[in-house]
Amino acid sequence: MQKVQIRGRLRHLGMVIGASSLVLGTLTISVAANTVSATAATKFKACVVTDTGGVNDKSFNASAWQGAKDAKKINKNISISYLSSTSSTDYVPNINKFIQQRCGLIVTVGFLMDEATSTASNAHLSQKFAIVDDAPSTKSKNVLSLQYETDQGAFLGGYLAAASTKTGAVGTFGGMQFPSVTLYMNGFVAGVRYYNKTQGAAVKALGWNPASGKCSLGKCDGTGTFVGNFSDQTAGKTITAGDFAAGADIVFPVAGSVGLGSVAAAQQAGAGHSVMWVDTNGCVSDAQYCSSFIGSVTKGVEPSVRDAILSAAKGKFHGGTYVGTLKNQGTGVTYGGITVPASVKAKLNAVAAGIKNGSISVNPNDYPAS
Amino acid sequence: MPRAFTQFANAWVRLTSKSPIVVTFFAIVLGLLIGALIIITTTPAVLVSWRGLFHSWGGLGHALKVTFDNVGSAYRDMFSGSVVNPPEFWHALTTGKNWNQALTPISETLTYATPLIIASIGVGLAFQTGIFNIGANGQAILGGIAGASVATLIHLPMILHLPLTMLAGIAGGMIAGSIPGLLKAFTGAHEVIVTLMLNYVVALFLIFSLLSTALQRPNQSNDISRNFDPSAQLAPLFGTASGLRVSWGIFIALAVVVFAWWFLDRSSLGFDFRVTGANPNAARASGINAKAVIVMVFLLSGGLAGLAGVVQASSTTHLIDGGFLIGNAGIGFTAITVALLGRNRPMGILWASLLFAALGVGGRAMQASTGIPLDLATVIQSAIVLFVATPVLVKEIFRLHTAQTGAVQLATKGWSS
Numbered sequence: 001m002q003k004v005q006i007r008g009r010l011r012h013l014g015m016v017i018g019a020s021s022l023v024l025g026t027l028t029i030s031v032a033a034n035t036v037s038a039t040a041a042t043k044f045k046a047c048v049v050t051d052t053g054g055v056n057d058k059s060f061n062a063s064a065w066q067g068a069k070d071a072k073k074i075n076k077n078i079s080i081s082y083l084s085s086t087s088s089t090d091y092v093p094n095i096n097k098f099i100q101q102r103c104g105l106i107v108t109v110g111f112l113m114d115e116a117t118s119t120a121s122n123a124h125l126s127q128k129f130a131i132v133d134d135a136p137s138t139k140s141k142n143v144l145s146l147q148y149e150t151d152q153g154a155f156l157g158g159y160l161a162a163a164s165t166k167t168g169a170v171g172t173f174g175g176m177q178f179p180s181v182t183l184y185m186n187g188f189v190a191g192v193r194y195y196n197k198t199q200g201a202a203v204k205a206l207g208w209n210p211a212s213g214k215c216s217l218g219k220c221d222g223t224g225t226f227v228g229n230f231s232d233q234t235a236g237k238t239i240t241a242g243d244f245a246a247g248a249d250i251v252f253p254v255a256g257s258v259g260l261g262s263v264a265a266a267q268q269a270g271a272g273h274s275v276m277w278v279d280t281n282g283c284v285s286d287a288q289y290c291s292s293f294i295g296s297v298t299k300g301v302e303p304s305v306r307d308a309i310l311s312a313a314k315g316k317f318h319g320g321t322y323v324g325t326l327k328n329q330g331t332g333v334t335y336g337g338i339t340v341p342a343s344v345k346a347k348l349n350a351v352a353a354g355i356k357n358g359s360i361s362v363n364p365n366d367y368p369a370s
Numbered sequence: 371m372p373r374a375f376t377q378f379a380n381a382w383v384r385l386t387s388k389s390p391i392v393v394t395f396f397a398i399v400l401g402l403l404i405g406a407l408i409i410i411t412t413t414p415a416v417l418v419s420w421r422g423l424f425h426s427w428g429g430l431g432h433a434l435k436v437t438f439d440n441v442g443s444a445y446r447d448m449f450s451g452s453v454v455n456p457p458e459f460w461h462a463l464t465t466g467k468n469w470n471q472a473l474t475p476i477s478e479t480l481t482y483a484t485p486l487i488i489a490s491i492g493v494g495l496a497f498q499t500g501i502f503n504i505g506a507n508g509q510a511i512l513g514g515i516a517g518a519s520v521a522t523l524i525h526l527p528m529i530l531h532l533p534l535t536m537l538a539g540i541a542g543g544m545i546a547g548s549i550p551g552l553l554k555a556f557t558g559a560h561e562v563i564v565t566l567m568l569n570y571v572v573a574l575f576l577i578f579s580l581l582s583t584a585l586q587r588p589n590q591s592n593d594i595s596r597n598f599d600p601s602a603q604l605a606p607l608f609g610t611a612s613g614l615r616v617s618w619g620i621f622i623a624l625a626v627v628v629f630a631w632w633f634l635d636r637s638s639l640g641f642d643f644r645v646t647g648a649n650p651n652a653a654r655a656s657g658i659n660a661k662a663v664i665v666m667v668f669l670l671s672g673g674l675a676g677l678a679g680v681v682q683a684s685s686t687t688h689l690i691d692g693g694f695l696i697g698n699a700g701i702g703f704t705a706i707t708v709a710l711l712g713r714n715r716p717m718g719i720l721w722a723s724l725l726f727a728a729l730g731v732g733g734r735a736m737q738a739s740t741g742i743p744l745d746l747a748t749v750i751q752s753a754i755v756l757f758v759a760t761p762v763l764v765k766e767i768f769r770l771h772t773a774q775t776g777a778v779q780l781a782t783k784g785w786s787s
Contacts, residue, residue, distance in 0.1 A: 047738070052693065052697075081737075081738055081739065081741060082737075083734060083737055083738050083744075084737075084744065086697065086698035086699055086744075087693045087694075087695075087696065087697060087698060087699030088687065088691050088693045088694075089682070089686055089687050089693075089699055090699075090734075092615075092686070092687075093478060093481075093615070093731075093734065094734065096474075096613070096615075097451075097734055097735065097738050098738065100471065100474060101738060101739065112592075112691075123613070176591060176592060177591050178591060178592070
């Protein structure tokens, strides 16, 4: 009786073994073949550790990853891979993972990763790092810090906004009061003031009062309007609607996705109200809202990451600081879905040339406040 | 020969019995199978190779090879990234060099498992008493906040500072746990609702406290605490220079496992807990103070969750920030599934935590070298839990029969309690 039962069970033996072996078998067999991948590492490997946004955040992390992909397109010997951090606890293990995989260059994204990058760079002096948008706390020679003088691009944005406003006022606000945010706002206000001075206009700039002195990538003080985070779109909508009520018709949100709240406010307020997008070309990253954008002030994360990888692949890596400017496309302004007259575009080109050759200052304190 | 065959068949019968361990094993196999299926259907190279079959059947061998190569390399990376990389291990064994590199995968797995074990034991203890503690994550966060306060604001020698930091974490978790405990005991408020909602309260309190002058790092405007004093950090087991992150916290986790086993199986209070979980009416009739038990369970469960939070901060990041245990990093939520997978038994939870940590760590290695997203590990984890929660399904798929020994049943009654 017992034996009959046993034989009945045995019928299913093959099926169970088959199912298990598909998984466990491939596992054990292929573990043995692991040595192959370790030896075939003649290529240059570029590795990106993204922040919690991941490679599809349509912003910073996406740009850094795009920069890596661009580098691969140019130099076929470069292989790329990325790890996204699910939280700040992942920074260290992700960086370690790539150190272990002998990446030629590890690109970390954002100033929140400063500490993890600094620690790792001090512990592994032969490992090359590049960190996007951060002035690193370490002075290790194996870290290249990619920084962007976004006030130059924002200056053009402010000029464009001042030249385009019908109501005589424009506004700006930030996510949180970091130098990387306020630098944009500072440049924007400077652009508006420069427009007033040179064109004899009196366009008001709401939302940012620069402190005296000069702004730099590390420090940019003043008082202004801030959401307190980079995610609350409702707050962005409220602030923008407030700016519209105060007489502005163009708003420049420097707050990541909070800016989508500004877009909603502009759409609600109707024709004549528009938004200046930040960091990326809004008509590419958020194409569906292109008709609401007067333009975008960009941060050239892609070209800088691409160039950092390409030069590291050539063995020409230099630690220190890369500064993105108008000249090297590290920042700039692009036009949006709203038509800008050719005369304004011509003036903007002249201003850009002036900033590039240093004849036009981007410090708002050099111009009278309106 | 026939005798050997009978012995083998008997072993096979034991193997295919419906005991929880066997069901769990087959659930893991099924989870990995589903993972393989997803790799096959989402990897372009594999799909392209199968598309070749529309033109000629000659491509079958090639398609199979590409499929096995891709699935194989994904699982190989997962294994060698989380347990051991055989060539590296062999190299270390034969030459005595690069031991650190050979031990890194298992060290990472243990690092991730450490807080998970503690939090899951906390959740499992509550489950055993018939109580759903969905608030372990909030309790862990509050434990982290309390621990960070002691670790950054008070300066003491390590012999006092470290224990005090851990105790602060436990106290923080107990405070968060006492709220739903008292509410359930004295007003009958359902613990699922209260604990779930408290998670949001605590998450916002985290931001609030990190932006307060007391905890916020000086000269910084974002939500990040100071670094823990070195005297309040759980040091790496093999020293900082080794690069291995596994810390002394693993011994805290093991101590918690032993404590939980002793508590449930050997202590009289633990007996009261289990009786209450198995049959609240019988417990009340036999003179067990139900209200006291409910409050005690929440204190214990919350305290362990709080300990998990502070161990996490003290052993890995040495600080807490606005993303501390938020979102995907929420070990308190993972702990619920781990406790379920471990059938609320201390040893089961220990193994389940190691499995989940290995899948997470291995998933990272897989993403780094094959580009298959880390999320696949989450899918596999979820699939395993799904199959464990539906033993009937596993039983039918593998035609398992009823074991001679009684199967362990979940004590939790859920909404009916």
